[in-house]
Amino acid sequence: MASAPQNVTPEPPGPYHPAPMIRILAFAFAFAALLPFARASAAVEPSPAAAAPPTVILISLDGTRPADVAGLPLFRRLAERGAAADGLVPVFPSNTFPNHVTFVTGVEPDRHGIVNNAFRDPARGVYRYDDDPTWLQAEPLWSLLARAGIPSASYHWVGSEGAWRDGLGPKHWVRFDSRVPAQRKMDRILEWLALADPPRFVTCWLRGADATGHRLGPATPESAQALAEQDAALAQLAAGLEARGLLASTTLLVVSDHGMARVERTLDLEKELEAAGVRASVIGGGGFATVQLGRGAGQREAKQRRAAVRRAVEVAHELGFEAFARGETPPDWPTANPRFGDLVVVAPVGTAIVDGHGALAAPAAALGLGLQGAHGHRPEAPEMAGIFFALGRGVDPGARPGRVRALDVAPTVLALLGQPQPAAMTGRPIPLQVAAIRSTTGSENPAR
Numbered sequence: 259m260a261s262a263p264q265n266v267t268p269e270p271p272g273p274y275h276p277a278p279m280i281r282i283l284a285f286a287f288a289f290a291a292l293l294p295f296a297r298a299s300a301a302v303e304p305s306p307a308a309a310a311p312p313t314v315i316l317i318s319l320d321g322t323r324p325a326d327v328a329g330l331p332l333f334r335r336l337a338e339r340g341a342a343a344d345g346l347v348p349v350f351p352s353n354t355f356p357n358h359v360t361f362v363t364g365v366e367p368d369r370h371g372i373v374n375n376a377f378r379d380p381a382r383g384v385y386r387y388d389d390d391p392t393w394l395q396a397e398p399l400w401s402l403l404a405r406a407g408i409p410s411a412s413y414h415w416v417g418s419e420g421a422w423r424d425g426l427g428p429k430h431w432v433r434f435d436s437r438v439p440a441q442r443k444m445d446r447i448l449e450w451l452a453l454a455d456p457p458r459f460v461t462c463w464l465r466g467a468d469a470t471g472h473r474l475g476p477a478t479p480e481s482a483q484a485l486a487e488q489d490a491a492l493a494q495l496a497a498g499l500e501a502r503g504l505l506a507s508t509t510l511l512v513v514s515d516h517g518m519a520r521v522e523r524t525l526d527l528e529k530e531l532e533a534a535g536v537r538a539s540v541i542g543g544g545g546f547a548t549v550q551l552g553r554g555a556g557q558r559e560a561k562q563r564r565a566a567v568r569r570a571v572e573v574a575h576e577l578g579f580e581a582f583a584r585g586e587t588p589p590d591w592p593t594a595n596p597r598f599g600d601l602v603v604v605a606p607v608g609t610a611i612v613d614g615h616g617a618l619a620a621p622a623a624a625l626g627l628g629l630q631g632a633h634g635h636r637p638e639a640p641e642m643a644g645i646f647f648a649l650g651r652g653v654d655p656g657a658r659p660g661r662v663r664a665l666d667v668a669p670t671v672l673a674l675l676g677q678p679q680p681a682a683m684t685g686r687p688i689p690l691q692v693a694a695i696r697s698t699t700g701s702e703n704p705a706r
């Protein structure tokens with residue numbers, strides 16, 4: 259169990275309920291009313307408030323595609339008054355836990371160790387949607403920044419619930435509870451920022467369009483409604499930052515971890531392998547799974563396993579999947595970490611892997627629905643693209659950094675906070691100013 263319980267901010271559980279429309283309109287109006295001030299100050303040099311130390315707020319909307327937010331009022335304003343990327347390329351695999359940990363470590367899942375939402379560690383056993391930071395094999399920003407004297411806070415983020423191994427954790431954090439509405443999280447962030455010793459790096463996960471996307475597929479009225487509520491909550495946060503004069507010292511980054519693709523067919527990979535004479539344990543599902551083929555360490559077991567891997571790759575290929583023995587993936591998809599199992603399998607967009615126990619499909623099935631949306635497919639697929647927006651300190655209105663990568667987010671946070679980038683981070687800070695975009699790429703809208 260995580261140490262440092264004195265840092266826990268108790269959060270009374272409450273049912274998730276939609277914000278009444280009047281509230282949404284009130285936030286939208288409040289934000290709109292503040293716009294003239296923002297426009298007037300955008301052209302001038304930072305005000306005296308810029309003397310406040312730089313602060314970064316990183317918000318993630320799970321499973322949200324660029325098209326999902328294009329028409330939302332707050333996101334339209336973020337694009338006008340700040341930076342908007344064409345899309346964000348997730349790391350491999352394009353799943354929630356691996357990408358959220360990459361956002362706060364700046365390294366591939368192969369290196370930070372959260373290789374999927376669920377996996378088996380040869381020594382420690384099964385990991386499944388766990389927020390315990392001791393599973394992380396690379397130091398998260400909360401710890402790195404704390405060592406530099408910069409306090410952090412986190413409202414629901416993978417690996418933020420306490421201290422990282424022998425390192426540190428966020429000064430303030432909240433135990434995960436899926437029922438907490440976005441509005442309450444935004445209120446708490448503003449409260450944190452009003453403290454005498456405020457956090458200067460804040461992370462916060464929002465449900466985005468992920469749950470509705472899995473249940474009903476991408477681009478449904480249900481997803482739109484879920485996102486409209488979160489847009490209103492974010493608008494209130496932006497208005498709060500603006501009203502307190504904090505946008506001169508604070509940068510708001512809004513990202514998502516991956517997109518969502520419509521499911522046309524589902525396949526039980528474990529069953530298919532079994533039918534082909536390969537006894538395997540498939541972990542994960544949707545667009546990506548790891549496969550375990552026996553666990554013995556002897557010479558004979560190793561030889562049998564190699565043969566099983568070859569046969570499993572053949573079977574997976576016959577089913578239209580991409581499949582690689584661990585460590586033999588393309589360089590962009592490193593899988594040396596033993597937590598990847600013996601084999602990794604990537605389903606083509608449109609196909610979702612379900613396990614024999616129907617674990618992935620179960621929540622949807624309980625509602626009498628199929629599994630209609632999935633991710634985990636190859637990160638470069640357009641359907642897997644996430645979002646990236648930035649507003650506030652260090653961001654030019656109308657900046658268009660093109661396509662950005664999940665690996666670039668942590669270097670961007672460090673650059674905004676004036677902190678050095680550790681050598682292990684291979685990404686680079688995302689240019690958020692028009693001149694920087696021109697000088698680093700030679701064009702305003704580079705293809706990356």
Ligand SMILES: [Zn+2]
Nearest residue numbers: 321354468633
């Ligand atoms: Zn998901």
